[in-house]
Amino acid sequence: MLTRVSEPTVTPIAAAPAAEATFSGPEELSAALESTGYLPDEGLATAAYLALVMHRPLFLEGEAGVGKTALAQALAQVTGRPIYRLQCYEGLEASQALYDWDFGRQLLHLRAAEAAHATTDTESLEASLYDRRFLLARPLLQALEDSPSVLLVDEVDRADDEFEAFLLEVLSDFTISIPELGTVRATTPPLVVLTSNRTREVHDALKRRCLYHWLQHPEFDREVAILRSRLPQVTDQLAREVARATAKLRTFDLLKPPGIAESMDWATALHTLGARDLDPDLAARTLGAVLKYREDTERVHGLGRGALFGA
DSSP, X not given: OBOOOXXXXXXXXXXXXXXXXXXXXXXXXXXXXXXXXXXOOHHHHHHHHHHHHHTOOEEEEESTTSSHHHHHHHHHHHHTXXXXXXXXXXXXXXXXXXXXEOHHHHHHHHHHHHHTTXXXXXXXXXXXXXXXXXXXXXXXXXXXXXXXXXXXXXXXXGSOHHHHHHHHXXXXXXXXXXXXXXXXXXXXXXXXXXXXXXXXXXXXXXXXXXXXXXEOOOOHHHHHHHHHHHOTTSOHHHHHHHHHHHHHHTTSOOSSOOOHHHHHHHHXXXXXXXXXXXXXXXXXXXXXXXXXXXXXXXXXXXXOHHHHHOO
């Protein structure tokens, strides 16, 4: 939904969604997230709840694979909101995040008007080229138009400083100005989740606009619970041994310590091969599911089985 805040107006492209789920507190939100297979700790559930009720962006920072992106997806599921994902990268420009004009369709429209001899009113024809139907909405505009929604700004640390400053401006009032159409403002601010792998420091101005939470690798029991919840086909024994071995790998000073996503991949790979527990030979053959750098694989092989299995 859109609210008119200046002239000219913008026509809504979607009807208001049905009433979304509400939560009485962090505990109820945590229980809802757990029903989707996402198991937050108390701190993360509290941060997510506050972001939802305070309409403040949630800035999640931590190693890759600890569940930052998955939280945004789980929040969209439990709130019943659509989710729009903006994947950040070096060189990302505002137009790629906001909107663009469909020049191909505009050209076809112009040619059709010419063929129909409807070009006598040049001003009207020119105005018709910038109708809303020719606008290609990108994730930021989509999230404001389809209100309420979840906006995932993934790996914001990979974007340039200029884009970070632009993003701060958008998040300050959740409005976007389109010169040809007017100003778009969300009737309900989207639930914004920004993630960072800390490849560089994000500016303080953006962090101050957000609620902040650092995600770390889960403790052993929580990781076992996550594996059992997301991979019910995996035996309890295999889940426990994979969680224990993955935690051990994180202590080896690797280039890329494995996250929850990698431990899930490893458990899935082992289960696919018929494993019911973590056999050393099979574990060594499937290290590619949990380690993503040649140097890390060679280091683990060089340490020997005893370093990983304690034998």
